[in-house]
Amino acid sequence: xxxxxxxTEALILDAARKVFLENGFDGATMQMIASEAAINKALLHYYxxxxxxLFEAVFIEAFSxxxxxxxxxxxxxxxxxxxxxxxxxxxxxxxxxYPQIPQFILHELHRNPQRIVELIKSTGINPEMVFxxxxxxxxxxxxxxxxxxxxxxxxxSLCIFPFAARPMIQGFIFNNDAAAFDLFLxxxxxxxxxxxxxxxxx
Amino acid sequence: xxxxxxxTEALILDAARKVFLENGFDGATMQMIASEAAINKALLHYYxxxxxxLFEAVFIEAFSxxxxxxxxxxxxxxxxxxxxxxxxxxxxxxxxxYPQIPQFILHELHRNPQRIVELIKSTGINPEMVFxxxxxxxxxxxxxxxxxxxxxxxxxSLCIFPFAARPMIQGFIFNNDAAAFDLFLxxxxxxxxxxxxxxxxx
DNA sequence: GTCTATATGGCGATAGAC
DNA sequence: GTCTATCGCCATATAGAC
Numbered sequence: 001x002x003x004x005x006x007x008t009e010a011l012i013l014d015a016a017r018k019v020f021l022e023n024g025f026d027g028a029t030m031q032m033i034a035s036e037a038a039i040n041k042a043l044l045h046y047y048x049x050x051x052x053x054l055f056e057a058v059f060i061e062a063f064s065x066x067x068x069x070x071x072x073x074x075x076x077x078x079x080x081x082x083x084x085x086x087x088x089x090x091x092x093x094x095x096x097x098y099p100q101i102p103q104f105i106l107h108e109l110h111r112n113p114q115r116i117v118e119l120i121k122s123t124g125i126n127p128e129m130v131f132x133x134x135x136x137x138x139x140x141x142x143x144x145x146x147x148x149x150x151x152x153x154x155x156x157s158l159c160i161f162p163f164a165a166r167p168m169i170q171g172f173i174f175n176n177d178a179a180a181f182d183l184f185l186x187x188x189x190x191x192x193x194x195x196x197x198x199x200x201x202x
Numbered sequence: 203x204x205x206x207x208x209x210t211e212a213l214i215l216d217a218a219r220k221v222f223l224e225n226g227f228d229g230a231t232m233q234m235i236a237s238e239a240a241i242n243k244a245l246l247h248y249y250x251x252x253x254x255x256l257f258e259a260v261f262i263e264a265f266s267x268x269x270x271x272x273x274x275x276x277x278x279x280x281x282x283x284x285x286x287x288x289x290x291x292x293x294x295x296x297x298x299x300y301p302q303i304p305q306f307i308l309h310e311l312h313r314n315p316q317r318i319v320e321l322i323k324s325t326g327i328n329p330e331m332v333f334x335x336x337x338x339x340x341x342x343x344x345x346x347x348x349x350x351x352x353x354x355x356x357x358x359s360l361c362i363f364p365f366a367a368r369p370m371i372q373g374f375i376f377n378n379d380a381a382a383f384d385l386f387l388x389x390x391x392x393x394x395x396x397x398x399x400x401x402x403x404x
Numbered sequence: 405g406t407c408t409a410t411a412t413g414g415c416g417a418t419a420g421a422c
Numbered sequence: 423g424t425c426t427a428t429c430g431c432c433a434t435a436t437a438g439a440c
Binding site: 024026027103105106107109110111113116117120121125127144146147149150152153154156157158160161162164165167168169171172173176184187188191192194195196198199200201 | 226228229305307308309311312313315318319322323327329346348349351352354355356358359360362363364366367369370371373374375378386389390393394396397398400401402403
């Protein structure tokens, strides 16, 4: 195996990540990726048999970036109120760093739900543990009684949706002022945490 | 003009709506639409000059179905608490009827933000009126003081996101039990309204 | 390993008979 | 208005020289 192998493979993955994240699977072409990597199409197929396989490699990497944040916050020793704040802050901060990921994942989720769900399960995340934790807080009277699943989905919705719908919200509510929208997202770290904490107050 | 004109045009629109909603613009082909309508490709171009124009017709129709609900609830004479309940109920009910629309709009928003934002603006929606209304409620002390834009985005997030991310949430939290997820969405009409009302309580 | 050149197929769109 | 046949293009993928 030639020593250039790893370099070229990494080069291709970098280019593919960029192109796929920006254009989705259908919108991206092998030529775009080759140009981005300053190589030729044939080489892409040499390293990754097909467009599908190349995409899969990119997707797994992208999802792995987001997944840990979903749960991490819940298993600290902090009081529940603090856990919520940490969850929201960590999650929105991560999304600010990779803002294309929500739209990318939702898009591919639509294209091939089966494949994506299996991929997520392979990361070993277990939502039941989070639900059990939320239920305990309810039993202790720390938060209002409600369906833990609804609460979890509410938290994810509030964090993720603005990134997925960015062009619409920015175009509509912010007259396409990108800086204003970035500030809006930055403020959401605190706004969303307060919103949730008020909503669950017993 | 031949009498069959309207029939065929409607037939094509029905088929195009179905195919575009399921596959998005890139994923759909003119042949799929022709097959769905049980006609041939050439006829599609006879009625709608191009794939782009056909898509535009479908998109405007799909969006028009959702848009009125966004604002309608806010301009009744009901007290604010009731407006929230009506908004959430109307919106989620409409989405239950056309569950593919969120993913469809988000997908095309990503593919061509400019075009979609223009199409939406052409429907004449004006968010400023809603913000003014929210601000008045804050001044009257009926709800907690906060950024009206954050509140509006929160409401939209809570209503729309579960539909856009359905395959993920269903596969992950509901072990792919579609009936359980449908019940979950039905329950959200009340859950989300309560969640918001608690969150904005002064 | 990396390149150029090419095979193969499907796409949107059009021409032209009926 | 509706059809069949076909054009021209660009996509993924491969062959084969270096």
